[in-house]
Amino acid sequence: MKSCEWCGEPEALSGTNTVYWELPDGTRAIELTNTPAMICSSCGMAYQEDSTIKDIEDQLFLINTKKLPESLTYQQLMETERILKRNYFDFS
Template identity: 60%
Template structure:
C-alpha cells in the first residue's frame, strides 16, 4: 500500500482515534477504532476517502443529538438512520 502523502510503500492499515465535527457544527465527537492508514516512513496517519465518506454520510443520516462524546467506529456505523441514504450527495 502506498502512502497518499509521501508515496512510500510502507503504509499499513491500522485503526486510530479521530475527532469529527458534526455536520451542523455544534460539537465534535471522538471516534475510536476508526479504520486508518499509517505510513512508517513519514509517520502520517489518515483515513481513506471511502472511510471519510462513510463517516460523513452516517453523521448526516442519524440523529446526532443522541450521540455520546466518544464512541467506536462500529457503534457510530450501527446507529439507526433517519434516512436510507444521503439524498444530497450528487456524486453518486
C-alpha cells in the first residue's frame, strides 16, 4: 500500500482503470482500458503513477498512431510495434 498522491492518506492500492489519452499530434484521443492505476480508498481518486504516464507517452511517440483503434487495452498499446528506437523528444 502506498500513500495517495492526492490526499496523502496511506490508502492507495494498485488497480486498473480506463483513461482517455490525446495522441501526440493532437488529432484525436484514444481510450485505454485496463491501465495500471493507483486507487485511493480514502478519497476515491484513481490516477496513473508517473512511470505509467511516461511509458504511455513514450510508446505513443514511438509507434504509428494513425493505425490505432479508438479503444484498446494498455497491454495492446505497449505491444504495438515501434517505428523508432527511442523517444527523441524526451530530454530528461
